[in-house]
Amino acid sequence: MRFPTGPAPHLAPQNSITTMMLRVLLALVPALLVWVWFFGWGIVFNIVIASATALLAEVMMLYLRGKAIRAHLLDLSAIVTAVLLAFCLPPTTPWWITVTGVAFAIIFAKHLYGGLGHNPFNPAMAGYVVLLISFPVEMTQWLPPRQLMEDGQFPTAWAQLVAILTGELPGASLDAISRATPLDVMRTELGQARTIAEITADPRFGDLGGYGWEWIGNGVLLGGIWLIYKKVIRWQIPVAVLAGVLIPATFFYLLDPGSHASPAFHLFSGATLLCAFFIATDPVSASTTRTGRLIYGAGIGFLIYAIRSWGGYPDAVAFAVLLMNMAVPLIDRYTKPRAYGHQK
């Protein structure tokens, strides 16, 4: 009897990109639910718009580059980029802003650098930075958490949708109700020489970080730990990012708690946790060796703290990630593991 042949190993593969990406999306669900609870349905609309844009841009670019469209669409990597970017946007971001950011991420940051696996920069963060520079006002128009507003004042799902589609909030001006994020507040007020105790007395602050934000952080943490458990990501990057933020934060906090926010605040405000578990862990643009990941993660963490504390932007995740992306080839080069049977 005759049989078809093929090279070893013959065992079926244990994993696929699609499974990994699907797990990343699943791991974001807890954070998403908390998000909706505090900030309403805006993020869901943003995710839909972002995903649709990502898929369109992906199909277009795959077509232009003559790549297998089906296989690449099914890998879900474009959706992950879109969803992560949506997670960084204010809930009422007008649709054209979302579309611009995602399109830039997919077309420029991903495909023009060679597509899946070849992009040196994290596409979601590249898209985010473009938005931050192009639409500085809209990018800081955050709704306050629903629980901090009087009954009936918080925009309904419908009102948020209209705001996203038209850029105007029906019944109220967006400017009137949008607020600075806790990180923003912390920055500005510290600049006016107020003490931490005075600043955090504001209802926008919760026990650990910004009100509401800390719960989103918990959701992210839950999903992130599940990802480590499922081996979708390895522990090195998240741990290093968190250590990179916490060590300097603790140091300065202990030095002078009156003018430095607590480590917990840094952890549970803004996108620190999202970055540690979901953004910095993007395999393509991260370092790939074990030691390299520790350095890469620690670099991001430290840059987040440094830019927040001494730089020009309140939340520094995107810049920190992009900066460390640049260092990856160097890091990888110097962290090559020792092969079996070679001298230490």
Place this chain on the structure above:
Amino acid sequence: MQTLHGFPGGLALEARKDQSTAKPLARVPLGFEYVLPLLQHEGDPAQARVSVGDRVLRGQVIARAEGYLSLPIHAPTSGTVTGILPRPIPHPSGLLAECIVIEADGLDEAAETKAPIEDPAAVHPSRLRNRLRECGVAGLGGAAFPTHVKLNPTAERPIETLIINGAQCEPYISCDDRLLREKADEVVAGTAVMLTALHASQALIAIENDTPQAMAAVDEALARYSDDRIRRVAVPTIYPEGGERQLIQTLTGREVPSRGLPADIGVICHNVGTARAAWRAIHHGEALTERVVTVTGNGVTAPRNVIARLGTPVADLVAFCGGYTDSVARLIMGGPMMGFALGSDEVSVVKGTTCILAADNSEILLEKQSMPCIRCGECAETCPAGLLPQQLYWHAHERDWEGVENFHLFDCIECGCCDVVCPSHIPLVQYFRAAKTEIWARQRDREKSDIARARYEQRQARLAREAEEKKRRHEEKKKALAGRKKGDDKVKSELDAIMSRVKQRKKGDN
């Protein structure tokens, strides 16, 4: 207690051994035809010693070893030699190679066996090695390396530890497990003989901890044998624990130097089946004419372990195990991780055949669509050799041979771990194998051209030397000539001087 050190990376693979371990060993009944390749291991092929039409007896030498790294081949049963010709052999290349074909006569008459060596400790180790060689004993773990070569330590590299490898880490393969359960006494006795031959101080029989029956059998055998140089060690069930280098690392915490041998660090590994075969050869004078083979997978009706004569066609083994099921999709010799696919079941069992895996589509994947590498690093996490498969792939893909060597391509043991964990389904091992082949080919080419260049340079040098020589001789002649002339001048001037003095004197006299 032996402390275990483990090794980095590796994979926990689903065992799938129960299919074949439930039934005891059974002997495959005599068949009609046996096909024996002249080369069943690395080294030099044996030389046929019979002609077509000859009658042979079981255990008779039908091909003689050629050189040190070679083994004789013995007839697996009595019958007539019907051909000495190229036939398909079990090899990944799928090529034909010279084989001796014997048609069995069904009598299974045995040739005279060699006299047993009753007290192996009393004879010189070289006699033991010769015996193993005469009996054709090769490593039965898969590589089939001639055993006598590995039992020959040099004075500079004494062997301290003998490891008997019963850690069969490939899923599906259970021939060592079954052998240990049923023949542990012979394995232990063989181990003792090997220890003697090596002058080693201790032997460790390593068994994966998911085979309790095998461990119990060995423990009982050890208790009966009571040789305190030999111990049984349970090692973790993790692929590729049974890889020589990984097993050594687990047991001793030491690494075999890159491109070195275990003997360089005072260790030798032999498979449990080899230990038993060594015992049969020394104590019973028996040539290696059969081995235990696992016949398994969803593609075969009644999986089990069988004792098969060398040369038995794979088709006969499968027929003995109830034949193929309808779902059979691929035939593999060896395990699903490192075994190779057979294009046909007409090839025969050789010394290195551990397993015949008839797999269906649920067990293996015939087609995998690969995607670009996403640099996830999972391949590096799992690599037991501490390599960066992703970088190796990258350089191999770009045909950057220097790059692959810098990333230690030749330390890759082709275990396949990186390949099965890769979420992009990149056939990594295939790239590595191709790169190795390519580099070897280039080295051979380079050596060839080096020889040619050396020849050319030698000729050029000779011509230059000759020209130089000629020039020198010419110059010498010229110098000699000039010297003579100068000499003449000197004589002349002296003469002149004398003459003028004579003239002066004459003047004065006047």
